Amino acid sequence: MTVAATFEIRFTRYLQPDGREAADLPSFAADPRALVPDYRAMVFMRALDAKAVAMQRTGQIGTYASTLGKEAIDAGIGGVLRKEDVLLPSYRESGVLMLRGVSPHRTLLYWGGDERGNVFPESPRDFPFNVPIGTQLPHAAGVAYAMKLRREARVALAMCGDGATSKGDFYESLNAAGVWQLPMVVVAVNNHYAISVPRRMQSAAQTLAQKAIAAGIACEQLDGNDLIAVRDGVGRAVEKARTGGGPTLIEALTYRLSDHTTADDATRYRSAEEVAEQWKQEPILRLRSWLHAKGAWSQAEEQALAKEAAAHVQKMVQAYLETPPPGPEQMFEHLYARLPRQYAVQLAQLAEETERDVEHHAG
Amino acid sequence: MTVAATFEIRFTRYLQPDGREAADLPSFAADPRALVPDYRAMVFMRALDAKAVAMQRTGQIGTYASTLGKEAIDAGIGGVLRKEDVLLPSYRESGVLMLRGVSPHRTLLYWGGDERGNVFPESPRDFPFNVPIGTQLPHAAGVAYAMKLRREARVALAMCGDGATSKGDFYESLNAAGVWQLPMVVVAVNNHYAISVPRRMQSAAQTLAQKAIAAGIACEQLDGNDLIAVRDGVGRAVEKARTGGGPTLIEALTYRLSDHTTADDATRYRSAEEVAEQWKQEPILRLRSWLHAKGAWSQAEEQALAKEAAAHVQKMVQAYLETPPPGPEQMFEHLYARLPRQYAVQLAQLAEETERDVEHHAG
Amino acid sequence: MSNITLVEAINLALARAMEEDESVVVLGEDVGLNGGVFRATAGLQSRFGAERVADTPLAEGLIAGMAVGMAAEGLRPVAEIQFAGFAYATIDQLLNHAGRLRHRTQGRLSCPMVLRTPCGAGIHAPEHHSESPEAMFAHIPGIRVVYPSSPSRAYGLLLAAIQDPDPVVFLEPSRLYRRFKEEVDDDGTPLPLDKAFVVREGTDVTFVAWGAMLREALDAAEELAAEGRFAEVIDLATLKPIDFETVLASVKKTGRCVVITEAPRTCSLASEISANISEQALLSLLAPVERVTAFDCVTPMFRLEEKYMPDAARIAAAARKVMEYQ
Amino acid sequence: MSNITLVEAINLALARAMEEDESVVVLGEDVGLNGGVFRATAGLQSRFGAERVADTPLAEGLIAGMAVGMAAEGLRPVAEIQFAGFAYATIDQLLNHAGRLRHRTQGRLSCPMVLRTPCGAGIHAPEHHSESPEAMFAHIPGIRVVYPSSPSRAYGLLLAAIQDPDPVVFLEPSRLYRRFKEEVDDDGTPLPLDKAFVVREGTDVTFVAWGAMLREALDAAEELAAEGRFAEVIDLATLKPIDFETVLASVKKTGRCVVITEAPRTCSLASEISANISEQALLSLLAPVERVTAFDCVTPMFRLEEKYMPDAARIAAAARKVMEYQ
Numbered sequence A, B: 001m002t003v004a005a006t007f008e009i010r011f012t013r014y015l016q017p018d019g020r021e022a023a024d025l026p027s028f029a030a031d032p033r034a035l036v037p038d039y040r041a042m043v044f045m046r047a048l049d050a051k052a053v054a055m056q057r058t059g060q061i062g063t064y065a066s067t068l069g070k071e072a073i074d075a076g077i078g079g080v081l082r083k084e085d086v087l088l089p090s091y092r093e094s095g096v097l098m099l100r101g102v103s104p105h106r107t108l109l110y111w112g113g114d115e116r117g118n119v120f121p122e123s124p125r126d127f128p129f130n131v132p133i134g135t136q137l138p139h140a141a142g143v144a145y146a147m148k149l150r151r152e153a154r155v156a157l158a159m160c161g162d163g164a165t166s167k168g169d170f171y172e173s174l175n176a177a178g179v180w181q182l183p184m185v186v187v188a189v190n191n192h193y194a195i196s197v198p199r200r201m202q203s204a205a206q207t208l209a210q211k212a213i214a215a216g217i218a219c220e221q222l223d224g225n226d227l228i229a230v231r232d233g234v235g236r237a238v239e240k241a242r243t244g245g246g247p248t249l250i251e252a253l254t255y256r257l258s259d260h261t262t263a264d265d266a267t268r269y270r271s272a273e274e275v276a277e278q279w280k281q282e283p284i285l286r287l288r289s290w291l292h293a294k295g296a297w298s299q300a301e302e303q304a305l306a307k308e309a310a311a312h313v314q315k316m317v318q319a320y321l322e323t324p325p326p327g328p329e330q331m332f333e334h335l336y337a338r339l340p341r342q343y344a345v346q347l348a349q350l351a352e353e354t355e356r357d358v359e360h361h362a363g
Numbered sequence C, D: 001m002s003n004i005t006l007v008e009a010i011n012l013a014l015a016r017a018m019e020e021d022e023s024v025v026v027l028g029e030d031v032g033l034n035g036g037v038f039r040a041t042a043g044l045q046s047r048f049g050a051e052r053v054a055d056t057p058l059a060e061g062l063i064a065g066m067a068v069g070m071a072a073e074g075l076r077p078v079a080e081i082q083f084a085g086f087a088y089a090t091i092d093q094l095l096n097h098a099g100r101l102r103h104r105t106q107g108r109l110s111c112p113m114v115l116r117t118p119c120g121a122g123i124h125a126p127e128h129h130s131e132s133p134e135a136m137f138a139h140i141p142g143i144r145v146v147y148p149s150s151p152s153r154a155y156g157l158l159l160a161a162i163q164d165p166d167p168v169v170f171l172e173p174s175r176l177y178r179r180f181k182e183e184v185d186d187d188g189t190p191l192p193l194d195k196a197f198v199v200r201e202g203t204d205v206t207f208v209a210w211g212a213m214l215r216e217a218l219d220a221a222e223e224l225a226a227e228g229r230f231a232e233v234i235d236l237a238t239l240k241p242i243d244f245e246t247v248l249a250s251v252k253k254t255g256r257c258v259v260i261t262e263a264p265r266t267c268s269l270a271s272e273i274s275a276n277i278s279e280q281a282l283l284s285l286l287a288p289v290e291r292v293t294a295f296d297c298v299t300p301m302f303r304l305e306e307k308y309m310p311d312a313a314r315i316a317a318a319a320r321k322v323m324e325y326q
């Protein structure tokens, strides 16, 4: 027997759970104040998230997928992507979208059952929320292929969960990215659960990062609760992709502190102790501790931020509630660029029914 | 950065292309005569294959997928599987099937366009020829799951090509095998082409064996033109699976010395020089050289074998040609265990048309 | 006898089948400890163990393909696909393998598997959670497609599906999972897989429906009854093969027919049934068969789903149309 | 003008589209150096380079999904699936994404992709190489489905499909790839994607067919003409949306209709067309619409394929039946 190939999976972390430094920091973190915008974004995300959950509880929106615990991943990715890049999110990526410029009231519209939640005027080339697990990854390969073909210095960044790494689409896409050396980065958000299925039952692979080896592409595992590690790892991968260095798979380790969605009850399948233990690792406290220790963030700033976030949340709720309800004809709008004339009958039927309903309500 | 995991891919070869030993042989090869049955099988395979190609050329069967060059893989696998194991072949595995006891005239029936080519009375639990690439791998996981559930000391062995390793089914199945530690072995026959697409365009992975790392399962790359390496590597994997050691992916390196199928013309996409170079590596000559050198095989035996093979081929052709053509009603037979009464109308229509045809031919 | 919901009936049938036949195995995403996102498999894992009630990795193609392998090897897998909108990845396995394995091996191997999945709109679910792909399944040769509309029929049909020697796609109306209860006798009696059920007799028009639309059809029938017009309501129950005998007998009696589906219209089962009726009972028809379907649109997000799906009002309007036809 | 086969017409249209619009990209298995297993893409890679004519890894789901991504990002991908029997893995992407992208982003993103695949039986191909899944595609909202039956229509319809701003599934009758030649003018003129073509006029019965079945329908019409009965033959060409105007106009004239498909009967396009005719032209019908289809069987291996598919004899028999109906 001879050795045909060897591989190594690296893990990156800069901040320990208590905010102490675990390694020499990358240069972008030399001035801690430079990371305050990320911190602020994370706090905004959490405030928006708490409100969305509350709104589901009171019937103002439908099922909602919480972002609780993954704020560092979202802020880190949002921070390193450029405007001209393309984000391909899953359903749990409202945090990144906010940093892409998309108004968070879109998130409420989306979970409120309205297609206008996927209209992103501020980041028009980004992909919509993606519910069917993993199917956004071949899209990312296609987007990256287009970028490469046109010799653009742009990157397609797709996000997915640990569960998604079991799906054929995931591997097929990484493999394609390898073949063509596409400017594509996949961030697998390993929050240790796919609804109730724990990470260890999803795959016997010791890390999810190593799935990249199957595609012959670069990979890295990092601490997704450490904003600096996310910024560093994703930042390097994105720049590598942008400059023709090819694709990377990043496994960002975190924990889903919430239920899977508001329709789920996680107490059925995991213990309160486990969750409590994970709260000690969470990203906002970690970053704040570090900023505090560095003297880059004060108690007063924190209080001001809390107020600011609350006000912003209120504004978003307002924007959501003030969006006039969609008319039934929205079903046919944008179904095709030009609705084929064959739809006339169905359109007429809908119009008739709508009129009947209006009369009914009026009468 | 710390190292989260490391991996190593091993490559096995015992016989060099000229038949000289490249390493200490495994114990089963201590008596070279013990490998004569494998050698004989390989020669039979090649004779049958040549005949099938010829029969396609003369219109006696339809499109046919040649086995030329992979005889060591087929013989090696056929040699280590037990009767109670389950083989899940692709379309190119008639060689293994022969060793499973399946009469080779079935292969002719299959490519002759007759479902009875998938009736294997001699190995009734083996799966039929499988054309849709990679779809037999989830079946293998299901079969292996059943074996494990019932605590049976049996193994599901699936075969697929290098092209198949790009397909979602492949990864999903390996991943599942890892999760449940299934008694499953996958042999990826890397013949360096998927029709015209060369191995290097199929994946950026340096080896196909390393795709197992994505599933956290064992793997090995071996020289598929070396019967001893195949028997050794597959044998170890099968015994490991049988004794509860879990799944293995084996990449068997070989070369498709034929066109993809009789419908293909490989000169369109590869050079005569490349093919000529590969003929120097082929498995039958290699094994014969070794057997000769060991004094375990004589010229006289070779001549007798050639005659024997030719006679056997003739018998198989005869059995094929003497199989009465299927009646049209075969379409409905075995469609369901019991054909639903709703099919009565369609059955009647077919009967009427058949009668009309008969009259037409008679008249 | 117990008064239970449809999803409880599914659970009961699964438990009974697993109890009676140890080759029955349940697999799918979250079917284990979590008991399924709709609780259809609740309690099964603690009762029958994690090997017989197995959480799978997240991969629908794998789930369908493994079920084929298990079934061929002698198990009776009952696979759950979490929502019908994620079942498209199973079509390759259903069509190229499950539905053909018996035929292409001429009876040597077979595929007694069940693929269960919740179907349909009306529960205010997120995108892709309200699909009705039954016509795609019904187009596939070699399989059966079943779609119950009440707790008792869910119980009996699921038992039958599990016992059936061939593959069955078993669609469950998520909207009816908890909508009403029915007395169900857990006596292990299967219902036939080739029979439609006349659930309400009538003389003036025949409604053919299945799944959640059956309730809408019944509501419409009620509405019409107040007008002195009487609809006969048929629960098709098995969508492949279709029990045209029952349908045609009714249409020959009433002379009029409305077929209802919440799937998009083009190439729907409603079209199939309509075509058959016109073909086999043209002379009995007093009016063209009317199809009441969802629009040929993408299933809209839930704010508009009520406008998209047929409801009692749309069905009643169609019934009036056929009754006033001349 | 050149006298070319259908597959040559496909090749010509691809070359023309790539020439005229540099955003057009061809991708698929073996489409590059090999020029496609049917030679539909022959010569394109040497002319337009390996980036615009790309051999993909072997993964149909990937091919469809990449096409969605490319299209959304401004390319005009023309993806080839080697045979329709391997296109089932694309349904998830077509249904959950290609057909919905424009709608679910309310016009923000769109998906101008074409998915080409050879379809149908009759070429003595191996298992799974003779499938006719057009009804499944036609059921999907938000996409178009096109199926030409002659070199000139293949040329014009493929150009139109590539230019169309929405996703098009483009089915090609492999049996007709080289069966006959036609004069085709390579002038870049697209054909409309919502028109059926009356290819033979007649008075006694209307045949509606598409793909390879169109030839059988024409042969049957010829056979009937010898008996003094005249069939009008319509090439449906675009299967979604269906040009019912042309179909209904013909049926109103002839009073009789036979719809032909080589797909299994249940939930086929033949059923869809039959249902529509009965719904919209019941009073014009002198006989029930007759569907001539393949049996509801697994596509058999090639020894029996001639018995499985409709042929001119089966069509003529159906025509006689509707003409003798009373």
Ligand SMILES: Cc1ncc(C[n+]2csc(CCOP(=O)(O)OP(=O)(O)O)c2C)c(N)n1
Pocket (backbone or CB within 6 Å): A092, A131, A132, A133, A134, A160, A161, A162, A163, A164, A165, A189, A191, A193, A194, A195, A256, A260, C029, C058, C060, C082, C086
């Ligand atoms: C193809 C598909 N199958 C099933 C589902 C139902 N489902 C929604 S989320 C989810 C788990 C996803 O887990 P993971 O990928 O880890 O993402 P997370 O929710 O943890 O962010 C499942 C099974 C789906 N949306 N798509």
Ligand SMILES: Cc1ncc(C[n+]2csc(CCOP(=O)(O)OP(=O)(O)O)c2C)c(N)n1
Pocket (backbone or CB within 6 Å): B092, B131, B132, B133, B134, B160, B161, B162, B163, B164, B165, B189, B191, B193, B194, B195, B256, B260, D029, D058, D060, D082, D086
């Ligand atoms: C899903 C699917 N896609 C495409 C094809 C057409 N096809 C048949 S064989 C083949 C290449 C397979 O290559 P590989 O897996 O390396 O096997 P080999 O033929 O070399 O043994 C292709 C693309 C198929 N049979 N199934």
Ligand SMILES: [Mg+2]
Pocket (backbone or CB within 6 Å): A161, A162, A163, A189, A190, A191, A192, A193, A194, A195
């Ligand atoms: Mg997760």
Ligand SMILES: [Mg+2]
Pocket (backbone or CB within 6 Å): B161, B162, B163, B189, B190, B191, B192, B193, B194, B195
């Ligand atoms: Mg190969």
